[in-house]
Amino acid sequence: MDLQTTIYLVVGLSFALYIGIAIWARAGSTSEFYAAGGSVPPVMNGMATAADWMSAASFISMAGLISNMGYGGGLFLMGWTGGYVLLAMLLAPYLRKFGKFTVPQFIGDRFYSKTASTVAVLCLLTASITYIIGQMTGVGVAFSRFLGVSSEVGIYVGMGIVFLYAVFGGMKGITYTQVAQYIVLIAAYIIPAIFISISLTGNPIPQLGLGSTMTGTDVSLLAKLDMVVTDLGFGKYTTTTAGSTLNMFVYTMSLMIGTAGLPHVIMRFFTVPTVAAARSSAGWALVFIALLYTTAPAVAAMAKLNLHGTVNTAVKTGGDLYAAESSILAEQRPDWMKRWEKTGLLKFEDKNGDGRIQYYNDKTKNADAAAKATAAGWKGNELTVNADIIVLANPEIALLPNWVIALVAAGGLAAALSTAAGLLMAISAAVSHDLVKGIFKPDISEKGELLAGKISMAVAIVISGWLGLNPPGFAAGTVALAFGIAASSLFPAIMMGIFSKKMNKEGAIAGMLAGLFVTLFYVFAHKGIFFIKGTDFLPMIGGANSFFGITPEAFGAIGALVNFAVAFTVDKFTKEPPEHIQHMVEAVRIPRGSKVVDGAH
Amino acid sequence: MKYDHDVQGYWKATLGLLTKIMIIWFLVSFGAGILFADVLNGIKLGGYPLGFWFAHQGSMYIFIALIFWYAKKMGDIDREFDVHED
Numbered sequence: 001m002d003l004q005t006t007i008y009l010v011v012g013l014s015f016a017l018y019i020g021i022a023i024w025a026r027a028g029s030t031s032e033f034y035a036a037g038g039s040v041p042p043v044m045n046g047m048a049t050a051a052d053w054m055s056a057a058s059f060i061s062m063a064g065l066i067s068n069m070g071y072g073g074g075l076f077l078m079g080w081t082g083g084y085v086l087l088a089m090l091l092a093p094y095l096r097k098f099g100k101f102t103v104p105q106f107i108g109d110r111f112y113s114k115t116a117s118t119v120a121v122l123c124l125l126t127a128s129i130t131y132i133i134g135q136m137t138g139v140g141v142a143f144s145r146f147l148g149v150s151s152e153v154g155i156y157v158g159m160g161i162v163f164l165y166a167v168f169g170g171m172k173g174i175t176y177t178q179v180a181q182y183i184v185l186i187a188a189y190i191i192p193a194i195f196i197s198i199s200l201t202g203n204p205i206p207q208l209g210l211g212s213t214m215t216g217t218d219v220s221l222l223a224k225l226d227m228v229v230t231d232l233g234f235g236k237y238t239t240t241t242a243g244s245t246l247n248m249f250v251y252t253m254s255l256m257i258g259t260a261g262l263p264h265v266i267m268r269f270f271t272v273p274t275v276a277a278a279r280s281s282a283g284w285a286l287v288f289i290a291l292l293y294t295t296a297p298a299v300a301a302m303a304k305l306n307l308h309g310t311v312n313t314a315v316k317t318g319g320d321l322y323a324a325e326s327s328i329l330a331e332q333r334p335d336w337m338k339r340w341e342k343t344g345l346l347k348f349e350d351k352n353g354d355g356r357i358q359y360y361n362d363k364t365k366n367a368d369a370a371a372k373a374t375a376a377g378w379k380g381n382e383l384t385v386n387a388d389i390i391v392l393a394n395p396e397i398a399l400l401p402n403w404v405i406a407l408v409a410a411g412g413l414a415a416a417l418s419t420a421a422g423l424l425m426a427i428s429a430a431v432s433h434d435l436v437k438g439i440f441k442p443d444i445s446e447k448g449e450l451l452a453g454k455i456s457m458a459v460a461i462v463i464s465g466w467l468g469l470n471p472p473g474f475a476a477g478t479v480a481l482a483f484g485i486a487a488s489s490l491f492p493a494i495m496m497g498i499f500s501k502k503m504n505k506e507g508a509i510a511g512m513l514a515g516l517f518v519t520l521f522y523v524f525a526h527k528g529i530f531f532i533k534g535t536d537f538l539p540m541i542g543g544a545n546s547f548f549g550i551t552p553e554a555f556g557a558i559g560a561l562v563n564f565a566v567a568f569t570v571d572k573f574t575k576e577p578p579e580h581i582q583h584m585v586e587a588v589r590i591p592r593g594s595k596v597v598d599g600a601h
Numbered sequence: 602m603k604y605d606h607d608v609q610g611y612w613k614a615t616l617g618l619l620t621k622i623m624i625i626w627f628l629v630s631f632g633a634g635i636l637f638a639d640v641l642n643g644i645k646l647g648g649y650p651l652g653f654w655f656a657h658q659g660s661m662y663i664f665i666a667l668i669f670w671y672a673k674k675m676g677d678i679d680r681e682f683d684v685h686e687d
Contacts, residue, residue: 066657071638074656078630081661085626088668089619093675207658211647220648238653239642249635274686279675283668290661297657589612590684 003402007146010406018177022165025173033170033453034101038596040271046284048175049268051182052422056138059415064387066300072242079255086260088282092269094498094588096278099597103263104434110497111505119512121434123489124263127482132423136468138416146409159465166421167457174421181414188411192395193295196302206298225305233364244549251554258483258556261491264426275591303390306397311357322376327356336396345386352379359383428457480553488515488559501585506574511567519559526552611682630660
């Protein structure tokens with residue numbers, strides 16, 4: 001069977017599975033629609049959470065980012081997993097005990113204020129919608145690269161599939177498809193990693209392979225990689241940090257707090273039956289996430305070594321990387337390179353006209369490497385590699401069979417679709433439950449609310465599809481914004497709602513707005529007001545990264561600090577929350593008396 | 602609803618556990634993985650420099666252990682103060 005047919009077959013089978021689940025898991029009540037009836041077992045919820053969480057970016061782009069950044073890329077690994085410790089201990093069990101359908105409802109009830117819940121809805125919608133643009137474009141990208149259809153067709157097909165199980169099944173349909181999608185995506189990620197690990201180190205477990213010696217030598221894989229990349233003028237793989245140590249510290253913290261505050265992840269913990277189940281479920285979620293996240297650094301380092309080894313034969317032999325015959329002849333480059341060149345993810349340009357491919361860092365500060373390159377007659381780097389190649393072309397670089405390539409296609413789609421569905425759920429619940437029922441039409445019937453939920457889900461799918469088809473120019477910068485907003489507004493508000501009995505509505509609202517404002521201000525100063533080109537105002541804040549060298553992506557943690565500081569200051573000068581709210585906080589802290597989540601306001 | 606058990610004691614025990622876990626959480630990621638990574642890189646764990654290992658592998662394994670430890674300990678505390686779910 002040729003590659004194209006195999007891919008169609010594997011992707012088709014995975015879609016048939018999702019549709020089958022959609023038919024089986026239809027939601028008949030608001031409890032099923034918003035919280036899957038509150039009866040999802042903790043291990044299964046952990047799996048669904050992992051799929052919900054791991055997006056197209058985690059699956060397709062993360063290993064490539066780490067591959068480029070080296071050690072500094074660890075901030076994604078620690079940041080996106082460490083948040084689950086915070087979520088498990090500080091938020092999930094208490095929100096589960098509170099027992100309502102949405103995050104804004106908790107904020108509204110705890111701070112006895114419609115204003116507070118409206119601010120929370122705004123934060124949630126901004127964070128979720130910016131996040132979903134990336135998923136929809138991810139669906140289009142996966143389709144167009146693997147299935148040979150245009151990315152528009154891909155997005156329409158993706159919208160159709162999500163529509164089937166998200167509109168009719170709500171959280172129930174989404175949960176069970178996410179479980180299936182997790183299995184597809186993790187298999188697609190790990191199988192190629194195992195093959196590569198065996199071929200490079202002889203160890204079938206990638207996590208151990210990364211710490212092993214290269215087959216047939218006594219040099220460790222990481223030492224070999226360090227040697228090759230520094231010789232070619234790149235930064236040393238195992239020590240290059242992401243900006244300053246302080247920036248890496250704050251960036252990691254922002255990702256952790258942002259992860260814990262993302263509403264589509266928090267919502268998943270409303271679907272388990274008990275408080276105890278919410279605690280252990282967070283542990284299971286992290287087990288399933290870590291399966292991919294601990295494999296990613298192995299894929300990153302091994303694929304990087306393979307890539308250098310493909311274009312420079314001296315990488316394998318240990319000879320002179322700068323010898324003329326070490327760089328491979330462009331004519332003899334492997335077929336997969338030619339295939340990916342068509343997508344534009346890989347570019348080769350023969351700058352010195354010798355018919356060979358020189359892949360090195362031509363902007364190096366390493367004088368030794370620069371001198372060697374000049375002596376060898378190299379006239380600039382000739383190979384540009386998009387970070388996504390590391391995962392997408394991984395099976396081809398390692399010469400794996402066609403079905404593995406097909407599986408990677410299905411896995412990329414599963415990752416994008418499962419996260420998109422989770423975000424759509426958070427968006428539609430905020431609209432139908434917090435806005436329609438909470439504010440505009442409190443007397444709406446259960447049936448009416450279910451219908452409102454389904455309609456807002458359908459509308460959200462159409463809007464996100466439209467945004468995927470016409471991605472705004474700023475799309476790339478927006479995921480950072482989602483984390484910044486979650487970290488600076490939602491996380492501190494929820495946490496203070498649980499851990500400070502005396503926090504009042506004035507403090508919480510002022511805190512949320514201040515955190516949000518500071519974060520947006522810093523991000524917009526770098527990237528333009530609402531990401532509109534030319535409206536950035538860097539001189540006003542004293543140049544790029546002017547706040548102790550912290551990049552705008554890393555700023556969420558600072559926003560959170562501002563939120564806490566403002567909230568406690570305002571709280572000091574305003575009157576304390578009413579007695580019954582303080583009792584409510586006491587009740588939320590204790591597991592006994594938990595019941596299935598419901599929607600009563 | 603009326604609570605006749607030791608709510609204060611329960612919350613104190615909970616916060617005590619949280620503090621312990623957060624110290625370890627901080628030490629393995631921000632400590633070993635970032636602030637002291639350079640120093641730890643002098644030590645090798647197989648082919649891994651130790652600081653690099655904490656940033657790319659170790660902290661994640663410890664995070665998992667921390668959550669399950671938390672879930673178990675909280676279960677014990679719930680029962681000790683008789684506030685567990687039935």
